[in-house]
Structures are given as structure tokens and as C-alpha cells.
Amino acid sequence: MADFIINTDDNVYVPAEDSYLLADNLQIKEGQSVLEIGTGSGIVAMYASRLTDRITVTDINFDACLLCEKNFKANSIENIEILFGNLFEPVKNRKFDVILFNTPYLPTEDDEVLDDTINYAFDGGLNGRKVIDLFLNEVGNHLNDGGIVQLIQSSLSGNDETLEMLDRLGFIAEIAASEHFFFEDITLINAYKI
Template sequence: MKYADIDYNECDEVYPPAEDTFLLIDNLSIDATDDVLEIGTGSGLVSIFASLQCNTVTSTDINPHAIECARNNVELNNRTNIRIIESDLFENVTEKYDLILFNTPYLPVSMEEHSDDNYSKAWDGGESGREVIDRFIDEAPIYLKKNGRIQIVQSSLSDNEKTLSEFEKKGFEVEITAIEHVFFEDITLITAHKR
């Protein structure tokens, strides 16, 4: 498969690049000197695009199949400035970054429909769609360098206003910087700047 000039492979049990992935890629806000962290890398496509524009990328995912898929796609594109680690959000992250990227699991899923398999973790946001988003907002600030930024993707189904409010409470300047209307929802890119 190909997006722009980047070749990639989709993998079994790994969330494939879709509208939300491309919304993030097309609106990356990266400086050449940035050290970037991507949470939930999936196939690694966002990290590959980021690596073309920045100093280093650390890519994480909770899904071991995604880790393998991302490694293969990084090798396919000969990217040497990407490090990939298995991690549940920031569990195995030890450094601070200029920019954190996250295409969140944002879909509201009832307890009856919930599945604990690796693939579902890419899109299952719990009953409100906010289970992982709220954990991320709570934990992310300590992993940012001074004047650091965050770009996250979520759905209008998972309460954009609450995300904006929660970032503001943590001392960020925050705004919706891109929107893609898809079927029954708006996929939004939210950008937060640490004050």
C-alpha cells in the first residue's frame, strides 16, 4: 500500500491506516529539531511521516502485533531515527518530548460489546469513548519538554469539549485544528501547547 510517497503494509490484528490516520499525517506540526513520541503507532505510518520532518521518533503501542508491523514498515522505508517500544500509554516511556502524537481509541463501546483483544484496543474507548483519552490527558504533561505540544485525534462522539476543557485545566492552550466529517461523526485533530 502507499500513502503520499510512503510504502507500507497492513497487518493482521493491527488497526489499518484510515481517515483518522491521514488527518493526523496531513496536519502534523513538527519542527526539524523535535523529539517526537507517538502513542498507539499501529502500522507505524504516522511515525514514518514524522521521522521525515524531525530529529527522532519514539513509537509505542500496547499491541505486540502492532510493534512487529511498525518495525517492518520502518525497515521498508529505511528510517533509522525511529525507536519502537511496547507500552500501555506511558508505562515504558522514560524521556521527555517536544511533541506527543496520539490517534486515540475514541469510539464509545458498551460493556456488552467490549472485547479485550489487541485489535479492539486501537478503537475501543470504553462506554463514553473517553477511557483512554482521559488517562492520556492526565499522564501526558510530565512527558513534555518546556513549550511542548500534543496532537491527538478523537471523535465528536467522545466529547471534544471535554477534551478541550481537560487540557485547559492542565495549563494548555488548546484548539481543534482540523476536522474530517465521516459517516455519523466528525473526526477531530486537537492541538495543545504547554504554557
């Protein structure tokens, strides 16, 4: 895969290993509708745009919405809809074939919370699951039957909890890929709606 022009912003998550773990393992077929939650710089959506032309991205960080728009233009990508808002709020009554999310998965103590929009990118609450659980509880309402959820999280935020929760919600889920870093594994979980 060729590289993209990526502009960055101090208030937006800079693409890192977790971004590319998702981008390199996308399960998207031509013509499928895709939603990426928390698009940040837009890097994952740009890779997705090579596989389908029906992509919507959301971000709770308005700086991220502006930055991904700049990055899409810099790479002549015109087939991505950008919506500002938290999780599924901007797509209330819509369903998609593929939903992507590089979650804010870091366990974060109160004194580690930053008073800035970049905080949205990593702050997973005390157990790393604050946003993951909200996402999982809603994702089935926005996924077409036979669709797939691909999410990135850390072993620090409870991979087994995510797999068990997805199982309870009627998905078939698996750890599809992982990379080991100093004190954690970054994992890609694929969950299929049956």
C-alpha cells in the same frame, strides 16, 4: 508527500482517514523530539520521520510493534525507536517536544469489545474517554515547556470535555482540523504547553 509501503496485519489498526488527518497536520520542527503513542502500523511516525530524526513510538499491542518495525524497514527508515507498553509506561522519565496520539475514541459497549489485540485500537469504553482521560492526565509530565500535543478523537467522545480538561491542565488547546463522517466528526486537537 510521497506514499509509503504499508504492510498490514489483521490484529493492527489499518491506516484510515483519522491516521491521515494527523499525518497531514503534523506540527514538528527539525531536531524536535517526538513521541507517538499507539503507533499501530507506524504510518504517522513515518511522516514524522521526514521532519525530525528523534522519534519514539509506543504501542500496547505487540503485533503493532512488530508491524511498524517491518514497515520502517520496508521504507528504509532507521531513526525511530519502538517501545512496547501502555501509554507512557515505556518512557517513564522522559520528556518530548511533540506528543502524538490517534486515540481509541469509539464509545464501546461491553458486548462490542473484541477478545483480540485489535480491540486496543478503537475501544474507548462506554463514553469513548477511557483512554483519552488517562492520556490527558499524564501527558503534561512528558512534554517539554513550549511543546505540543496533537491528538485525534471523535465528536462522539466529547471534544469540549477534552478542551476543558486541557485548559484545566494548563494547556492552550484548539480544534485544528476536522473531517465529517456519517455520524461523527473526527477532530485533531492541538494543545500547547505554556
